[in-house]
Amino acid sequence: MSDLINIFVKAAFVENMVLIYFLGMCSYLAVSKTIKTAVGLGAAVIFVLAITAPVNWIIRETLLVEGALSWISPALADQSFEFLGLIIYIGVIAAMVQLVEMVIEKFSPALYMSLGIFLPLITVNCAILGGTLFMIAKEYSLAESTVFGIGSGFGFFLAIVALAAIREKIKYSAVPAPLRGLGMAFIITGLMGLAFMGLMGIKL
Amino acid sequence: MKFIRNFMDKIEPDKKDSPFLHTLWDGFDTFLYVPAHVTKSGTHIKDGMDLKRTMIHVVLAMQLAFIIGMYNIGHQHYFALGLFPDFFAGFWEKLLYGVLQYLPMLIVVHVVGLGIEFIFATKKGHAIEEGFLVSAFLIPLVMPPAIPLWIVALATAFSVVIAKEAFGGTGMNIFNVALIARVFVFFAFPAEISGDEIWVSPDYSWLHQGFSGIASLFGSNDFFSMNAAAVAVDGYTGATPLSLAAKGGWENVQAYTVSIADQTYQPYSVSNLLLGNVPGSVGEGSKIAIILGALFLAVTRIGSWRIMLSMVLGAAFMSIVLNIISVQYGAELTNPFISVPWYYQFLMGSVFFAMAFMATDPVTASGTSTGKWVYGFLIGVVGIIIRVLNPAYPEGWMLAILLLNVFAPLIDHVVLQQNIKRRLRRVKV
Numbered sequence: 129m130s131d132l133i134n135i136f137v138k139a140a141f142v143e144n145m146v147l148i149y150f151l152g153m154c155s156y157l158a159v160s161k162t163i164k165t166a167v168g169l170g171a172a173v174i175f176v177l178a179i180t181a182p183v184n185w186i187i188r189e190t191l192l193v194e195g196a197l198s199w200i201s202p203a204l205a206d207q208s209f210e211f212l213g214l215i216i217y218i219g220v221i222a223a224m225v226q227l228v229e230m231v232i233e234k235f236s237p238a239l240y241m242s243l244g245i246f247l248p249l250i251t252v253n254c255a256i257l258g259g260t261l262f263m264i265a266k267e268y269s270l271a272e273s274t275v276f277g278i279g280s281g282f283g284f285f286l287a288i289v290a291l292a293a294i295r296e297k298i299k300y301s302a303v304p305a306p307l308r309g310l311g312m313a314f315i316i317t318g319l320m321g322l323a324f325m326g327l328m329g330i331k332l
Numbered sequence: 333m334k335f336i337r338n339f340m341d342k343i344e345p346d347k348k349d350s351p352f353l354h355t356l357w358d359g360f361d362t363f364l365y366v367p368a369h370v371t372k373s374g375t376h377i378k379d380g381m382d383l384k385r386t387m388i389h390v391v392l393a394m395q396l397a398f399i400i401g402m403y404n405i406g407h408q409h410y411f412a413l414g415l416f417p418d419f420f421a422g423f424w425e426k427l428l429y430g431v432l433q434y435l436p437m438l439i440v441v442h443v444v445g446l447g448i449e450f451i452f453a454t455k456k457g458h459a460i461e462e463g464f465l466v467s468a469f470l471i472p473l474v475m476p477p478a479i480p481l482w483i484v485a486l487a488t489a490f491s492v493v494i495a496k497e498a499f500g501g502t503g504m505n506i507f508n509v510a511l512i513a514r515v516f517v518f519f520a521f522p523a524e525i526s527g528d529e530i531w532v533s534p535d536y537s538w539l540h541q542g543f544s545g546i547a548s549l550f551g552s553n554d555f556f557s558m559n560a561a562a563v564a565v566d567g568y569t570g571a572t573p574l575s576l577a578a579k580g581g582w583e584n585v586q587a588y589t590v591s592i593a594d595q596t597y598q599p600y601s602v603s604n605l606l607l608g609n610v611p612g613s614v615g616e617g618s619k620i621a622i623i624l625g626a627l628f629l630a631v632t633r634i635g636s637w638r639i640m641l642s643m644v645l646g647a648a649f650m651s652i653v654l655n656i657i658s659v660q661y662g663a664e665l666t667n668p669f670i671s672v673p674w675y676y677q678f679l680m681g682s683v684f685f686a687m688a689f690m691a692t693d694p695v696t697a698s699g700t701s702t703g704k705w706v707y708g709f710l711i712g713v714v715g716i717i718i719r720v721l722n723p724a725y726p727e728g729w730m731l732a733i734l735l736l737n738v739f740a741p742l743i744d745h746v747v748l749q750q751n752i753k754r755r756l757r758r759v760k761v
Contacts, residue, residue, distance in 0.1 A: 327722070
């Protein structure tokens with residue numbers, strides 16, 4: 129149990145997808161103009177990561193790793209299909225994103241409109257694919273990878289909502305004209321990364 | 333005092349021809365006299381408390397800690413040489429040494445920071461903002477005394493430009509300017525400021541050389557008591573209380589001794605830690621002086637007492653939780669730091685300094701009252717977590733406050749939304 133908590137804290141804070149690895153920057157910078165849309169996108173990312181990490185784990189363990197298909201024929205005993213991994217993971221992610229899109233469109237058309245193109249673009253958000261690939265590289269079990277998925281989704285959520293709150297606050301500041309908008313978002317993200325470095329190396 | 337007014341009027345530069353000089357002149361003029369600027373539309377003034385006076389109050393609040401800290405630099409210097417081992421012996425030599433050691437850093441920070449401030453004020457065409465006055469005092473307070481001055485200059489320039497002017501100047505920054513300067517040094521020059529060990533050196537700077545030279549003209553040969561026997565020591569590296577506690581708990585801090593000139597001292601006794609008789613940054617030293625400064629800020633309502641109190645509560649809460657864990661699972665844990673009694677956590681490091689002058693910064697903290705409680709409490713919790721559980725960093729307050737600076741606008745937002753929700757419910761009934 130404490131192991132799972134450790135993985136969650138690590139994924140959410142210590143190895144934050146956005147602020148430590150700088151993954152998923154595209155939607156992070158584009159959708160963080162208001163807190164409302166940021167919360168929507170963050171929740172969508174948590175959901176997609178929480179589903180795709182365990183699903184990809186199951187697919188990999190039962191179909192892709194070496195010898196997983198040996199029950200079909202003994203000839204496949206030393207055959208690995210991991211080279212298909214990337215395509216299949218992306219496929220799963222795309223399916224999940226479609227699901228999220230339909231749900232949001234049905235229940236909150238306003239949020240659907242404000243998220244715009246960035247909702248389907250979660251498919252190619254590297255934070256999501258990164259979640260799957262990190263989970264494989266770290267050799268997590270099924271429970272661990274589920275917690276890892278939720279944790280890194282939560283980390284993304286925290287980062288994007290915090291940035292949105294800051295951007296809403298500095299809307300009324302006398303920011304030099306050339307830096308307004310995206311320029312400021314980059315500077316804030318860098319300084320946020322500095323602040324998050326304080327948590328690097330924490331051992332629970 | 334008429335002649336000062338006349339003098340200022342006489343040297344006033346032309347605003348169109350030399351805007352930079354005029355901004356500079358205006359800055360000093362408003363130091364001396366109440367500004368003549370008047371608001372054109374209707375105003376709502378309830379007090380003559382303008383930005384400049386607020387800032388001066390903060391600067392005043394840190395003076396006691398500042399003077400004791402400077403004196404302490406001198407004391408550590410003579411202590412390393414084995415001279416005047418008593419804290420109050422050789423008072424004037426120690427004070428003079430501390431001032432001479434410290435003055436160059438103060439000047440460098442002011443010149444670099446105010447220089448950038450002046451340039452930006454001229455470019456933007458407004459009067460000089462006073463916010464940097466506080467940062468300029470805080471930055472030297474959080475730097476180790478022996479740090480090279482060019483690093484201080486670089487860090488000051490970085491923090492003023494990136495963390496303040498880019499955000500629009502005083503009152504609009506999201507991150508604490510002094511802390512960004514320190515964090516910049518911390519990550520860019522880790523060897524200078526690592527914090528787990530401290531270099532106490534009797535080496536003296538060019539200013540001291542100059543003073544000694546002048547003194548020798550008048551026949552005094554060893555103005556700074558740099559006699560031959562003393563110079564035999566080149567300086568020493570000592571452990572800080574925090575790194576000792578991380579290795580062996582509170583007992584280890586108390587057991588630590590230094591022997592200088594055939595005498596053994598216990599540098600980290602409780603009274604020494606309270607008084608500030610420990611090597612380290614100028615600001616973190618004297619707990620008593622810092623608490624007095626904090627009281628001053630709280631009474632004048634410039635620093636929020638909510639943040640100060642809740643930060644102490646948060647730190648105490650987290651330390652007590654860790655103490656309980658250490659009692660429960662004592663045998664299985666390898667980190668002796670968590671067994672340090674919670675009240676001793678406050679004696680080590682810079683918790684009170686961070687509380688009084690860093691966390692209460694009204695610009696970067698949460699604005700709402702509820703938000704301030706949450707903000708301070710979380711700083712306390714995160715600070716203790718970083719200090720105790722993160723072996724990479726010996727002290728946590730700098731990064732804890734920056735982390736909560738990131739979330740302060742979010743805390744405010746949530747508090748406001750809750751308030752709106754609560755009041756809307758009342759409307760429906």
